[in-house]
Amino acid sequence: MESGAKSNSELRGEICYPNPQSHQMRSPPSVIVIGGGMAGVAAARALHDASFQVTLLESRDRLGGRIHTDYTFGFPVDLGASWLHGVCEENPLAPLIGRLGLPLYRTSEDNSVLYDHDLESYALFDMDGSQVPPEVVTKVGKTFETILKETETVREEQSDDISILRAISIVFERKPELRLEGLAHKVLQWYLCRMEGWFSADANTISLKGWDQEELLPGGHGLMVRGYLPVIHTLAKGIDIRLSHRVTKISRQYTGVKITVENGKTFKADAAVVAVPLGVLKANVIKFEPKLPDWKEAAIADIGVGLENKIILHFETAFWPNVEFLGVVADSSQNCSYFLNLHKATSHPVLVYMPSGKLARDIEKMSDQEAANFAFMQLKKVVPNAPTPIQHLVSRWGSDVNSLGSYSYDMVGKPHHLFEWLRIPVDNLFFAGEAMSINYPGSVHGAYSTGLMAAEDCRVRFLERYGDLDLLQAIMVDEAPLSVPLLISRM
Numbered sequence: 315m316e317s318g319a320k321s322n323s324e325l326r327g328e329i330c331y332p333n334p335q336s337h338q339m340r341s342p343p344s345v346i347v348i349g350g351g352m353a354g355v356a357a358a359r360a361l362h363d364a365s366f367q368v369t370l371l372e373s374r375d376r377l378g379g380r381i382h383t384d385y386t387f388g389f390p391v392d393l394g395a396s397w398l399h400g401v402c403e404e405n406p407l408a409p410l411i412g413r414l415g416l417p418l419y420r421t422s423e424d425n426s427v428l429y430d431h432d433l434e435s436y437a438l439f440d441m442d443g444s445q446v447p448p449e450v451v452t453k454v455g456k457t458f459e460t461i462l463k464e465t466e467t468v469r470e471e472q473s474d475d476i477s478i479l480r481a482i483s484i485v486f487e488r489k490p491e492l493r494l495e496g497l498a499h500k501v502l503q504w505y506l507c508r509m510e511g512w513f514s515a516d517a518n519t520i521s522l523k524g525w526d527q528e529e530l531l532p533g534g535h536g537l538m539v540r541g542y543l544p545v546i547h548t549l550a551k552g553i554d555i556r557l558s559h560r561v562t563k564i565s566r567q568y569t570g571v572k573i574t575v576e577n578g579k580t581f582k583a584d585a586a587v588v589a590v591p592l593g594v595l596k597a598n599v600i601k602f603e604p605k606l607p608d609w610k611e612a613a614i615a616d617i618g619v620g621l622e623n624k625i626i627l628h629f630e631t632a633f634w635p636n637v638e639f640l641g642v643v644a645d646s647s648q649n650c651s652y653f654l655n656l657h658k659a660t661s662h663p664v665l666v667y668m669p670s671g672k673l674a675r676d677i678e679k680m681s682d683q684e685a686a687n688f689a690f691m692q693l694k695k696v697v698p699n700a701p702t703p704i705q706h707l708v709s710r711w712g713s714d715v716n717s718l719g720s721y722s723y724d725m726v727g728k729p730h731h732l733f734e735w736l737r738i739p740v741d742n743l744f745f746a747g748e749a750m751s752i753n754y755p756g757s758v759h760g761a762y763s764t765g766l767m768a769a770e771d772c773r774v775r776f777l778e779r780y781g782d783l784d785l786l787q788a789i790m791v792d793e794a795p796l797s798v799p800l801l802i803s804r805m
């Protein structure tokens with residue numbers, strides 16, 4: 315409490331607020347974490363370990379959020395995140411995954427996701443089922459790399475931001491020799507389709523100035539062979555978690571926060587960590603009282619949320635080429651297809667079809683069976699006499715009220731620093747989530763690191779106010795040294 319202000323008892327109301335002189339006698343500060351995805355559980359774990367009283371409110375009847383490992387097939391399959399992007403010691407999640415002994419299967423060694431042309435990994439097919447010669451895939455991959463390099467010159471010249479698609483067409487106007495025809499053109503569209511998948515957005519909405527501002531960690535991309543969920547469950551151990559508690563209102567008061575959930579029940583605490591998806595914040599599902607400052611609302615409005623879904627097909631046996639990825643090339647990026655072959659990594663006969671952007675939005679309008687049929691028709695372009703799948707799973711991240719999108723990206727004309735603005739606390743509200751990570755947006759490790767940052771910001775806020783250094787133990791925000799090596803197959 316500041317000097318000269320009212321006494322604690324006058325201010326407190328129903329909340330027990332700390333008194334600097336009597337902190338030894340009060341209970342530890344309390345924090346409500348809203349959202350039980352990676353960011354929320356990471357914040358809850360760190361605050362719990364630093365002696366805070368933590369309650370986590372989660373709207374779904376499960377933890378994990380956009381980490382959703384499903385066991386319907388009798389083995390784990392991820393409907394949301396499945397890769398650790400950056401299989402290296404610098405990855406903030408590496409120490410935890412290493413300690414848990416969870417195996418990773420490296421699908422590519424290259425840390426670039428855009429023009430990786432590791433030929434072992436891919437088999438691309440034309441619409442008529444004929445395989446694209448590997449040398450064409452490599453050659454077009456190099457051309458795509460050159461085109462993206464050329465867009466850097468366009469970026470330097472343009473004062474206003476434009477889309478990556480517009481920049482590519484400017485490059486074609488200037489250097490017609492980079493424009494490809496026939497099969498090579500279709501392969502180029504497939505590379506563009508993969509780029510759109512990385513951002514979960516169409517190329518005409520992705521910012522030329524912002525698209526490469528995230529930090530790509532080295533070490534390539536490793537699939538979590540046993541699914542991502544064990545990481546969430548480890549972090550959540552011992553935390554007071556209330557599932558099926560959808561928050562509808564967050565009131566900031568001088569004495570703390572009051573959180574209202576759907577059934578009218580209220581929770582009070584000294585502070586809160588808001589770790590719900592950006593899509594949920596955009597939809598105003600949660601009312602903030604008083605309203606959030608204009609700069610925060612602008613950041614919420616101006617960061618994009620894209621859509622990527624997974625249609626998971628389970629077969630009796632694996633009958634497709636033994637490569638990590640299968641692709642179908644086409645005249646436009648939207649008509650290209652992209653399958654992950656889980657059989658390579660897990661020995662289970664499963665293919666994962668991954669549409670993004672407008673295609674993903676269109677597919678979400680279909681029933682599960684129609685969506686599975688659509689994915690199967692794409693597969694038939696690769697293997698015309700493919701037997702029908704025995705089971706399927708379909709994600710709907712766009713229409714699910716708990717996510718309202720897949721992950722964030724830089725929209726045209728919007729500065730990248732908005733990701734940091736989204737993270738900055740507002741009084742005793744702290745913010746965490748993949749869209750609050752300026753370095754690693756759209757990723758699990760980004761969400762994790764913002765959870766730790768929110769916890770640390772909260773801890774420091776209490777220390778500043780009460781100066782109680784013993785009560786609250788330091789939170790490791792910086793990467794801990796990797797004590798256990800990662801278990802990586804396909805080195």
Ligand SMILES: Cc1cc2nc3c(=O)[nH]c(=O)nc-3n(C[C@H](O)[C@H](O)[C@H](O)COP(=O)(O)OP(=O)(O)OC[C@H]3O[C@@H](n4cnc5c(N)ncnc54)[C@H](O)[C@@H]3O)c2cc1C
Nearest residue numbers: 349351352353373379380395396397561747748757758761
């Ligand atoms: C299809 C797909 C594939 C992906 N692949 C990868 C990948 O391979 N690697 C990678 O690193 N990243 C990947 N990502 C991104 C990654 O999943 C996310 O960046 C990360 O999981 C987000 O974590 P989060 O805690 O910020 O949000 P979330 O996981 O969405 O957690 C937010 C939580 O808040 C809850 N919530 C929502 N509204 C309320 C409310 N009103 N009250 C209370 N709780 C609420 C939600 O139910 C949810 O549990 C993928 C995402 C998708 C959708």
